[in-house]
Amino acid sequence: MLLQLPLIGLLPDWLTFALGVVDFVIRIAVLGIIPGNRRPTTAMAWLLAIFFVPTLGLVLFLMFGNFRFSGKRRDQQQEVNARVRAALADSDEVDTTFDGPDWLHSAAELNRGLGSLPMVNGNAVRLIPGYEDAIAEMADAVRKAKRFVNAEFYIVSWDEVTEDFFTALTEAAERGVEVRFLYDHIGSLRIPGYRSFKRRLKDSKVRWRPMLPLLPVHGQWRRVDLRNHRKILVVDGETAFTGSLNLIERAYHRRAKRKWVELMARIEGPAVTTLNVVFATDWLSETDEMLESQLVAPEPAGETPAQVVPSGPAFANENNLRLFNTLIYSAQHRLSICSPYFVPDDSLLYAVTTAAQRGVAVELFVSEQGDQFLVHHAQQSYYEALLTAGVAIYRYPKPFVLHAKHFTVDDDVAVLGSSNMDMRSFSLNMEVSLMLPGQHIVEQMRKVEDMYREVSKRLDLREWRTRPLLSRYVDNVARLTATLQ
Numbered sequence: 001m002l003l004q005l006p007l008i009g010l011l012p013d014w015l016t017f018a019l020g021v022v023d024f025v026i027r028i029a030v031l032g033i034i035p036g037n038r039r040p041t042t043a044m045a046w047l048l049a050i051f052f053v054p055t056l057g058l059v060l061f062l063m064f065g066n067f068r069f070s071g072k073r074r075d076q077q078q079e080v081n082a083r084v085r086a087a088l089a090d091s092d093e094v095d096t097t098f099d100g101p102d103w104l105h106s107a108a109e110l111n112r113g114l115g116s117l118p119m120v121n122g123n124a125v126r127l128i129p130g131y132e133d134a135i136a137e138m139a140d141a142v143r144k145a146k147r148f149v150n151a152e153f154y155i156v157s158w159d160e161v162t163e164d165f166f167t168a169l170t171e172a173a174e175r176g177v178e179v180r181f182l183y184d185h186i187g188s189l190r191i192p193g194y195r196s197f198k199r200r201l202k203d204s205k206v207r208w209r210p211m212l213p214l215l216p217v218h219g220q221w222r223r224v225d226l227r228n229h230r231k232i233l234v235v236d237g238e239t240a241f242t243g244s245l246n247l248i249e250r251a252y253h254r255r256a257k258r259k260w261v262e263l264m265a266r267i268e269g270p271a272v273t274t275l276n277v278v279f280a281t282d283w284l285s286e287t288d289e290m291l292e293s294q295l296v297a298p299e300p301a302g303e304t305p306a307q308v309v310p311s312g313p314a315f316a317n318e319n320n321l322r323l324f325n326t327l328i329y330s331a332q333h334r335l336s337i338c339s340p341y342f343v344p345d346d347s348l349l350y351a352v353t354t355a356a357q358r359g360v361a362v363e364l365f366v367s368e369q370g371d372q373f374l375v376h377h378a379q380q381s382y383y384e385a386l387l388t389a390g391v392a393i394y395r396y397p398k399p400f401v402l403h404a405k406h407f408t409v410d411d412d413v414a415v416l417g418s419s420n421m422d423m424r425s426f427s428l429n430m431e432v433s434l435m436l437p438g439q440h441i442v443e444q445m446r447k448v449e450d451m452y453r454e455v456s457k458r459l460d461l462r463e464w465r466t467r468p469l470l471s472r473y474v475d476n477v478a479r480l481t482a483t484l485q
Contacts, residue, residue, distance in 0.1 A: 034046050095121040098305035098437055107323060120306060122301065123271045123301060127264070129404075131259075142233075150294075151169070151179075151233045152279055153184075154228065154229045154418070155184065156197065169204075169206055179206045180279075182210075182279075183210060191253065232275055238298045244406075245264050261401065261402045269306070270300065271306035274308040277308070280295065335352075335355050341379060342364065342366055342421050365402060366396065367402045369399070375482070404416075405420055413435060414444075
């Protein structure tokens with residue numbers, strides 16, 4: 001019942017009857033409302049929550065049940081998509097051809113249909129596995145900026161590790177470079193020193209905005225856990241960085257001295273412009289300012305094709321999930337996945353286990369100890385099914401948190417970016433992924449995977465099945481909460 005039973009006994013009979021009718025009507029109504037446009041597992045989890053804890057479950061559903069953005073944001077995304085398509089249709093300067101198997105061309109066409117951004121040729125791409133190395137390279141690129149710097153990151157902190165980057169950013173703005181900076185409001189709000197960080201930005205000439213701010217007084221209110229999880233830096237439209245790194249010192253200012261392990265990519269060439277399109281869309285959403293004059297493709301800088309794949313609640317489809325499934329089902333020989341939060345929906349779980357069952361050598365790199373309790377235990381609930389199917393699971397040793405997000409398929413393609421392989425990244429977060437065909441980039445990624453494998457411990461199925469019953473119970477409960485979206 002929606003009202004606690006001890007209280008009901010104190011009410012008049014007619015009111016008790018009326019509350020019972022309301023309770024019955026609500027239960028019947030949610031059966032036909034909640035399953036609409038949701039995964040069956042997600043709908044079932046919400047229904048169970050409402051049936052077992054009616055009042056709290058209903059309140060939580062009203063607060064968190066809608067995972068789409070406002071009509072304004074969706075309209076802006078559609079407008080940007082239309083403009084990109086029109087600009088590409090009229091342009092003879094962008095080379096969208098590339099070598100690769102038919103299934104890879106099909107995946108590129110899928111990406112273009114979903115996110116409007118094409119595969120573009122002529123890029124130079126270099127992977128940066130070092131945490132401080134990536135921040136140092138980004139700071140150096142900002143110092144060389146002549147026209148503009150566009151940056152957006154999920155979590156930011158002006159600390160001893162990022163000091164050089166933010167100094168470079170403010171100095172660039174002082175010398176007349178147009179500097180725009182976006183950060184996720186909730187992602188950064190919880191970091192120590194946030195007020196000081198904002199104060200220093202206010203004292204600079206950097207143009208900045210919090211992304212997806214929760215400011216009810218100003219009419220800015222939405223589902224709390226819809227976040228912009230992207231990491232993008234674009235300098236002069238010629239150099240860009242993207243990947244998994246947040247702008248914060250490696251332990252995230254936590255007492256438990258875990259150290260995050262990341263992977264970033266430095267890009268030069270036409271793909272820089274497509275990354276800038278994603279930034280420009282986010283800047284438009286927060287400021288209503290268009291940056292079309294910046295979206296001019298630079299000269300080719302290398303021979304690597306690249307395709308930017310944006311995803312999130314502003315799109316009608318789960319762009320990243322559809323791409324990941326397409327590529328995984330296309331694997332013929334080898335599939336290597338690195339995901340700090342591997343909490344797949346049924347479609348992704350079937351894709352990965354089916355690949356292993358049909359003879360593909362599948363390996364999954366995860367952290368031995370995660371930084372988020374529920375997510376880590378939800379992830380562990382999938383290990384037995386993966387191991388039984390033949391997936392090799394390697395756990396990166398604590399105190400490190402393997403936060404890099406990437407995978408390779410055969411010798412044909414690598415994908416990296418901000419997207420985890422979990423239901424949050426597929427449905428709730430704004431993400432950006434970079435698809436990179438070609439043996440050269442796969443070889444770069446293989447070296448990173450080899451480093452992970454060298455220090456990680458492979459999980460044994462028999463050993464895993466003997467873990468304590470309490471641990472199994474916690475894993476399964478956490479798995480249920482992961483579907484409440």
